[in-house]
Amino acid sequence: MKKNIYIMYVIALLQGMVFYGPIATLYRQAVGISIFQITLIESISLVIMISLEIPLGHIADRIGYRRTMIGCCCLYFISKIVFWKADSFGDFLFERILLGIVLAGLSGVDVSILYLSCTHGDSQRVFGIYNNLCQIGLLLAAGIYAVFIGDNYRTAGLLTVVSYGISACLAFGLKEVTKEKSNGISMKVSLGILKQVFSNKRLILVVLSVALLNETHQTITVFLNQLKYIKVGMSPSMISIVYIIITISGLLGGFSSKITDKIGDKNLGLLVFFSGSIACILLAFTKYAIIAVLGVLILRIGFSILQPLQMKIQNEEITTRDRATALSMNAVIMDIIAIFTNVVFGKIAAVNLQASMVFGFILCIVGFVLYHYSWQAFNYNK
Template sequence: MKRNLRCMYAIALLQGMVFYGPVATLYREAQGVSIAQITLIESISLALCILLEVPWGILADQLGYKRTMIGCCFLYFLSKIVFWQADGFGGFLLERVMLSVVVAGMSGVDTSILYLSRGEQDSQQVFGWYNSLQTAGLLIAALIFSLFVGDNYALAGGLTVLSYGAAALCALGLTEVKSPAPFSPRLTLDILRQTLTNRRLLLFLLSAALLSEAHQTITTFLNQLQYARAGLPDWAIGALYIAATVLGMAGIWSARLTRRTGTVGTAVLLCGGGVLACIALALTTAPLPSICAILTLRLCNTLCQPFLMELQNKQVTTPHRATALSVQAMIIDGVGVGTNLAFGALAEINLSWSFWLGGGICLAGLLLFIIWYKLRPRA
């Protein structure tokens, strides 16, 4: 099973190498797509991901995780060719539709391959390396873009195609981790019912969703508004983007942190750090505190994701693992839609209010996590 880990790590690194990442919006605009069209495409893509989650989970359990991963990697490769050659709204919409199919297909399958290849032993460390290598690929691509590619958008797209093609070839080296499970409508409905009626699991999923979405929204969208409010120049914002990307590789130390602080201690430390970071952002417009708070939020989330991924996988008891994880992903994504709307509405009125919301969300996530932990079955 070490072969699976090597293949998955290589896939993570290569698929992280999106060479047009630093100019993704400018790339689309140069091909005739407006900002309004870009946001419309993103909304369509998110809706498709949610709709396809459960059907893809069912299909993955029937096909087997190796076949599903190979198919998704090759479709991912084809989507990058479409992006590279896209010219106008229709081409980029097609690329995003293909991406939605891929994201929904890989959801739960990649983590299941990693988890079942290693078992419960050190799975948090495996998830940490997997996430960190994705970030490493992004960082490598950003550096190559800055040093060699520049404003040659066509070259950036072509290099991304090559990277994703190599990732698809790596997927051919995977070995199956479980036998395909026959489709059973009744069993699928049972999984859905068990998930929606499992109060303890729902507490965990809601907690994980709140913590992840607070980080995602603030460090992806609201951070730039805070930097501008703090008066930082464009070159400083670019440097901070690289710094935040580097911090995304810290997930390899997540397992070590949990071994030292325990399950609840890790949650309190990382979620508490998120709460304090959000409060700092709400109270200040000074450059240094803003920078420290945003980077702290980034670090806390990076360390938290492998921790949450292991706990989530441990709670899956059905052999239809991909179906169960897809149902859970649909719930988490649904929460994300609501929090995104709330963050956006508040940021339009007052940016500080959106940071207060972030602090409240992180605190609520922590409280839900503690309640989930206290409801655990006693040995």
């Protein structure tokens, strides 16, 4: 099954090549989309994801992960075409609706393909490489953007279309990893898996805590950071260079497994949540560009290091053969939290950017407490 892993690695690299990444917010604002509209679109997309997570997880378990991966990669490709041509709120909303369907379909599928294709005990390393290759894709795209594209936003959109088109073609080379299929979509099956998920209180606390960090990282490092950079006097070219640096820092996620071996799963998680809270405070109160960049850097590094660990924990806790469905249920919990945080972040940022960073601090602190009690209450130790 090593072929699957290598194909997934290349797909991660190509899907990481979002050439408009350095100016994602500015791209939308150039056609009149406000920051609140951007976060509103994100929340609508998340509603779509939540409504489809479990049904598409069932379908993936029934038809196989390979077919699901192919279908989602093709729809991903179409969504990038829509984004490239988008010039109104409705266009960007449609693109995000398609993205919501794609992410709901992929939820748990790409991870399951990797987990079932690698040898026992090697999953955290494989997940780390997978996440890193996505970061390398972002880095390559940012470098090309900085050198060749500049202010030509539409060219960045077109190159992203090409990258996702190639990744869709590669998905056809995957081999199926499931030996037996689910019996189909069943309310009884769903309730049974749901009961298993919620009976694992430690896992629920981990999922909740990670969701808070994920959304703080996503909102600040993708959308609000650009507003902060401009506020502290950074030029578009400087923002592009910083984007490359931040992307490179994400590669440190590849050391997640080694760091875990040194300090343990619990300490690693607590360190990430604590550093995330410090980063938000720095971003809230600094007037200096270097400190703003440092804050975003800390958030990105912490997120990148925690991702392989939380992916490993989720997969190791699954006891049902309907792996994609179980992972989708975890994702639903995260999505529900994301809807709330996106709207709040957008509302607060529209009034006061500093206050939105303080909100991120609060989320990280709550995440720290939840992650701590997930270990304290159930005495779980790898």
